[in-house]
Amino acid sequence: MAAVVRLDRVRHTFPGVVALDDVELTAPPGRLTALLGPSGCGKTTLLRVVAGHLRPAAGRVLIDGRDATALPPERRDIGMVFQSYALFPHLTVAGNVAFGLRMRRLPRETVRRRVGEALDLVGLADQAGRRPQELSGGQRQRVALARAVTIRPAVLLLDEPLSSLDARLAVQMRGELRRVQRETGLTAILVTHDQEEALELADEIAILDRGRVVQHGAPQEVFRAPATRWVAGFLGYENVLDIPGKGPVAVRPEHLGLLRPGDEAPGDAHVVDGTVADVRFRGTGYTITFRTAEGRSLVAVSPDDGLAPGAPARLYVPLSRAVGLEGRST
Amino acid sequence: MWRRRTTGLLLAPGLAVLALVFLYPVAVTLVAAPAGVDDGGLADRLGALAADDHIWRAAARTVRVAALVTGLCLLLGLPVGFLISRGPPRRRAVLLALAVFPLLLSTVVRTYSWLVILGRTGLLSRALTGLGLAERPTQLLYTETAVVVGLTQLFTPLVIITAYGAFAHVHPDLEAAARGLGASAGSAFRRVALPLALPGVLVGATLVFAGAVTAFTTPLLLGGTRTPTLATLLYDYANVTVDWSSAAAVALLMTVIVLAAGALAARAPAKAAPS
Amino acid sequence: MTRRHPVVGAVAAVALTFLLGPILLVVGVAFTAGDTIEFPPRGLSLRWFAQALSYGPFLEALRTSLLVAVAGTVLALALGLPVALSLNRGGARPRGAIGTLFTLPVVVPELVLGYALFQTLMVTFRVSAFGALLAGHTVLLLPYAVRVTGASLAQADRSLEEAARGLGAGGWATFTRVTLPVIGPGVAAASVLSLVTSFNNVPLSLLLNGPGTTTLPVAMLHHVEFAFDPLVAAVCTLLLVLAVVVMLVTERLAGFTDVLARQEADRWRP
Numbered sequence: 001m002a003a004v005v006r007l008d009r010v011r012h013t014f015p016g017v018v019a020l021d022d023v024e025l026t027a028p029p030g031r032l033t034a035l036l037g038p039s040g041c042g043k044t045t046l047l048r049v050v051a052g053h054l055r056p057a058a059g060r061v062l063i064d065g066r067d068a069t070a071l072p073p074e075r076r077d078i079g080m081v082f083q084s085y086a087l088f089p090h091l092t093v094a095g096n097v098a099f100g101l102r103m104r105r106l107p108r109e110t111v112r113r114r115v116g117e118a119l120d121l122v123g124l125a126d127q128a129g130r131r132p133q134e135l136s137g138g139q140r141q142r143v144a145l146a147r148a149v150t151i152r153p154a155v156l157l158l159d160e161p162l163s164s165l166d167a168r169l170a171v172q173m174r175g176e177l178r179r180v181q182r183e184t185g186l187t188a189i190l191v192t193h194d195q196e197e198a199l200e201l202a203d204e205i206a207i208l209d210r211g212r213v214v215q216h217g218a219p220q221e222v223f224r225a226p227a228t229r230w231v232a233g234f235l236g237y238e239n240v241l242d243i244p245g246k247g248p249v250a251v252r253p254e255h256l257g258l259l260r261p262g263d264e265a266p267g268d269a270h271v272v273d274g275t276v277a278d279v280r281f282r283g284t285g286y287t288i289t290f291r292t293a294e295g296r297s298l299v300a301v302s303p304d305d306g307l308a309p310g311a312p313a314r315l316y317v318p319l320s321r322a323v324g325l326e327g328r329s330t
Numbered sequence: 331m332w333r334r335r336t337t338g339l340l341l342a343p344g345l346a347v348l349a350l351v352f353l354y355p356v357a358v359t360l361v362a363a364p365a366g367v368d369d370g371g372l373a374d375r376l377g378a379l380a381a382d383d384h385i386w387r388a389a390a391r392t393v394r395v396a397a398l399v400t401g402l403c404l405l406l407g408l409p410v411g412f413l414i415s416r417g418p419p420r421r422r423a424v425l426l427a428l429a430v431f432p433l434l435l436s437t438v439v440r441t442y443s444w445l446v447i448l449g450r451t452g453l454l455s456r457a458l459t460g461l462g463l464a465e466r467p468t469q470l471l472y473t474e475t476a477v478v479v480g481l482t483q484l485f486t487p488l489v490i491i492t493a494y495g496a497f498a499h500v501h502p503d504l505e506a507a508a509r510g511l512g513a514s515a516g517s518a519f520r521r522v523a524l525p526l527a528l529p530g531v532l533v534g535a536t537l538v539f540a541g542a543v544t545a546f547t548t549p550l551l552l553g554g555t556r557t558p559t560l561a562t563l564l565y566d567y568a569n570v571t572v573d574w575s576s577a578a579a580v581a582l583l584m585t586v587i588v589l590a591a592g593a594l595a596a597r598a599p600a601k602a603a604p605s
Numbered sequence: 606m607t608r609r610h611p612v613v614g615a616v617a618a619v620a621l622t623f624l625l626g627p628i629l630l631v632v633g634v635a636f637t638a639g640d641t642i643e644f645p646p647r648g649l650s651l652r653w654f655a656q657a658l659s660y661g662p663f664l665e666a667l668r669t670s671l672l673v674a675v676a677g678t679v680l681a682l683a684l685g686l687p688v689a690l691s692l693n694r695g696g697a698r699p700r701g702a703i704g705t706l707f708t709l710p711v712v713v714p715e716l717v718l719g720y721a722l723f724q725t726l727m728v729t730f731r732v733s734a735f736g737a738l739l740a741g742h743t744v745l746l747l748p749y750a751v752r753v754t755g756a757s758l759a760q761a762d763r764s765l766e767e768a769a770r771g772l773g774a775g776g777w778a779t780f781t782r783v784t785l786p787v788i789g790p791g792v793a794a795a796s797v798l799s800l801v802t803s804f805n806n807v808p809l810s811l812l813l814n815g816p817g818t819t820t821l822p823v824a825m826l827h828h829v830e831f832a833f834d835p836l837v838a839a840v841c842t843l844l845l846v847l848a849v850v851v852m853l854v855t856e857r858l859a860g861f862t863d864v865l866a867r868q869e870a871d872r873w874r875p
C-alpha cells in the first residue's frame with residue numbers, strides 16, 4: 001500500500017519568486033521524510049504540487065513510478081493534513097472524517113466502521129458529534145489526521161501539523177503522530193521548520209533553502225555533517241572559527257567547552273583565548289558570548305555564571321565536534 | 331486546478347446579460363441614439379445642454395443640495411458612528427441596528443413622514459401657529475430646504491455605517507495613547523481617530539453625495555415642480571413632456587457628475603494616506 | 606474606561622431622534638380615525654389598515670413587487686455566483702477589469718438605467734414592460750450578487766476546497782458539499798437584502814411603466830401625489846413591521862449590520 005513519491009526536477013515560480021528550483025526528491029515507502037526549511041523556502045508549495053493542488057511549471061511528480069503530474073487531486077489517493085487543518089465547519093467531527101469515504105461511495109456500514117476506527121486511532125471516539133469549532137487545537141489536529149488517514153491513502157502529507165499548538169502540546173503530539181504513521185505504515189512527508197521535531201520524527205530529512213533541496217539524508221547524518229555553511233548555520237552551528245591544519249570549522253554552542261584557571265584542555269581539542277562580552281540567563285544555564293583575540297564572536301552555554309563581562313576566558317573545541325567547512329559551498 | 335473552459339463557461343452568461351441589458355442600453359442612451367429613436371447623437375445632446383438654461387439651473391441646485399446634504403450627514407453621522415464603535419458590544423449592536431434600520435425602508439416610506447411634519451396642516455406648521463410664531467398655517471413643503479432635510483434623513487445612516495466601520499478599525503489604544511500624551515478627548519478624536527478613519531469616512535461621503543445627486547423620490551415629493559433637480563427633470567423630459575433629446579442630455583450630465591465624484595473620492599485617500 | 610466628550614453623546618441623541626422620530630410619527634398617523642394625514646391622530650381606529658389591505662391597486666402592486674423582487678434576485682444570483690466563482694477560484698483574467706465591469710450597474714444612476722432600458726428594450730426592441738422591468742432589476746442586483754458571493758468566497762479558507770479534492774471529491778462535489786455550505790449563510794443574508802433593494806426600488810419601475818408593472822412603492826408614490834388621506838401611512842406601518850422581520854432574519858443568518866455595511870460600502874470601492 002505504501003508508495004514511493006519521487007519529484008523529478010520540479011520547478012515552480014510565482015511572480016518574482018522561484019518557489020521550487022529544480023527539486024529532486026524521493027520519499028521512500030513506509031517512511032517519514034521531513035522537509036525542513038525556513039519560512040518562505042517553498043515547503044507548502046512542494047506539498048501542494050505533490051497533492052495536485054498546484055501544477056508545477058516544469059518537472060514531474062511520480063507516485064509509485066507512475067507520472068501523476070496531470071492527475072487532479074481527487075485521483076491521487078493522497079491524504080493531507082493542512083497547516084490550518086481545513087476542517088469543514090459545517091460538518092461534525094464524524095462528518096469530516098467520513099467525507100473521503102463518502103466520496104468513494106462506500107457502503108454506509110463500512111463508512112461507519114472506518115470512521116469509528118479512525119477516531120479510535122486518534123482517541124476522539126467520544127467527540128464524534130461535535131463541530132470543529134467546539135474542539136481544542138490538539139483535538140482539531142487529531143481530527144485532521146484521522147480524516148487524512150481514513151481514506152487509506154498511498155501517501156500522507158503533513159504541513160506543519162504541530163505549529164499552531166502550544167509548545168508542550170506540540171511535543172506531546174509528536175509521539176501521537178509517529179505512532180499513527182508507524183501503525184498505518186504510510187509513506188509520509190512532514191513539513192516543519194522546527195529542527196528538533198524533524199530530528200525526532202523523521203526517518204529521513206531533506207533541507208530546503210530558497211526552493212532547492214540542499215541536503216537529504218538520515219537525521220544523524222544531516223545533523224552531524226551539514227553539507228553547506230548555510231545548513232550548518234540553520235541547524236544551530238552558530239560558531240565559525242579557524243583551526244590550524246583544519247581550516248574553517250562550525251561548532252554548536254553546547255559543544256564549546258569553558259576552561260577554568262588551572263584546568264587542562266582535553267588532548268584532542270583546540271584552545272581559543274578571548275574575553276567575555278555578554279552573559280544571559282536561559283533557565284537551565286547561561287548563554288555566554290565571547291570575543292576572541294581575532295575579533296570573532298563565539299557563543300557557548302554554561303551551567304553557572306562565574307563570569308562577568310570583560311573577564312578573560314579560555315575556550316576549547318573538541319576536534320570531534322568541529323564540522324569542517326573547507327570545500328563546502330556557502 | 332481549473333480548466334480555462336470551465337472558467338469561461340461560468341463567466342459567459344453574466345457577461346452576456348451585462349452587455350445586453352446594461353452596457354449597450356446605457357451607452358446608446360448616453361452617447362448615440364439607437365436606430366429608430368430620433369433623439370440625435372452626442373452633438374445634439376451637448377447642444378441641448380448648452381441651450382437649456384433650465385437644465386443648468388437644476389444642475390446647480392442638485393449639486394448645491396447634494397453638497398449641503400453631504401455636510402449635514404457627516405455632521406450628524408460621524409459622532410454617532412464614533413460613539414457606536416467605542417461602546418460596549420451589546421450597546422454597539424443595538425445602536426447600529428437602530429441607525430441602519432431605515433435603510434431597509436423604501437424612500438417613499440421614509441419621505442412620507444416629512445409630509446406629515448412639513449405640510450400646511452403638518453406638525454411643524456401647527457406648532458408654529460400654536461406658539462404664536464406664525465399667524466397662518468405655513469407651507470414648508472416644496473422648498474429646497476424641505477428637500478435638504480428629507481435627503482439628510484435618508485442618507486445619514488450611510489455615513490453612520492461607514493464611519494462605524496472606519497472607526498472600529500482604529501484601535502482605541504491609539505486614542506488612549508494620545509490622551510496619555512496630553513490630548514483632550516476632542517483633540518484625540520480630531521488628531522488621531524479621525525485622520526485614521528478618513529478613507530472610510532470618504533467612502534461614506536461619496537455614497538451620500540452620489541445618492542443625493544441621483545435621488546428621485548424625495549425631491550419629487552418634498553420639492554415639487556417648483557424646485558426641480560436633475561432627477562425630477564429627467565423624469566419630466568422622459569415621461570411628461572417626452573423630450574428625449576433633453577432627457578438624454580440630463581442623463582449624461584447626471585452620470586458625469588456622479589462618476590466624477592466617485593473618481594475624485596477614489597483618488598483622494600491615496601493622496602491623504604501617510605506614506 | 607475612557608471618558609467621552611459630552612457633545613458627542615448629545616449629537617448622537619439628536620441624530621437618532623432625527624432618523625427614527627419621523628418614521629414613528631407615521632405609525633401614529635396610520636392609527637387615526639380621521640380622514641387626513643395628521644399628528645397627533647384624531648381618534649384611534651384601524652380603519653386605514655383595513656382599507657389598505659383591501660385596496661385593489663396596492664394589492665396588485667404588491668404582487669408585482671414580490672414577483673419582480675424574487676425573480677430578479679434568483680436571476681441575479683444564478684448569473685452572479687458563477688461569475689464570482691470564475692473570478693475567485695477559476696482565475697478569470699483580467700480580474701480587476703471584469704470585477705469593475707460588474708459593479709457598474711450600481712454606479713450609473715438608477716434613473717439613467719431605467720431611461721436607457723426604456724429606450725432600448727421597450728422602444729427599440731419592443732420588449733414588454735414587465736420583461737424590461739425584470740431585466741432592469743436583474744442587472745441592478747447583479748453587482749450585489751457578484752460582490753457578496755465573491756466576498757464570501759474570498760473569506761472561505763481555500764484549503765477547505767483543497768482538502769475536499771484531496772479526499773476524493775471532484776469539482777462539482779466540492780462545490781455542492783463544501784463551497785456552497787460554507788458560503789451559504791452569507792449568500793442567504795445577501796439575498797434577503799437583495800430582495801429588499803429590489804422591493805424598494807422606485808426609478809426603474811417608474812420609467813418602465815406598462816400594464817402590470819406598477820410596483821408597490823410606485824403605487825404609493827402616485828397615491829401620495831394625488832390624495833391626502835392616511836392610506837399610505839397604514840401601508841408604511843405594515844412595511845415597517847416587515848422590515849423588522851427582515852432585519853431579525855438577516856441578523857440570525859449572518860449578522861445584519863455586517864452584511865448591510867459591506868453591501869453599501871462596496872459600491873464605491875471598485
Ligand SMILES: Nc1ncnc2c1ncn2[C@@H]1O[C@H](COP(=O)(O)OP(=O)(O)OP(=O)(O)O)[C@@H](O)[C@H]1O
Nearest residue numbers: 014015017019038039040041042043044045046193
Ligand atoms: N499563491 C502565491 N502567489 C504568489 N507567491 C506565492 C504564493 N504561494 C507562495 N508564494 C511564494 O512562494 C514562496 C514559497 O512559499 P511557501 O508557502 O511554499 O513557503 P513555506 O516554506 O511553506 O513557508 P512557511 O514556513 O512560512 O509556511 C514564498 O516566497 C511565497 O511568498
Ligand SMILES: [Mg+2]
Nearest residue numbers: 043044045083
Ligand atoms: Mg507553509
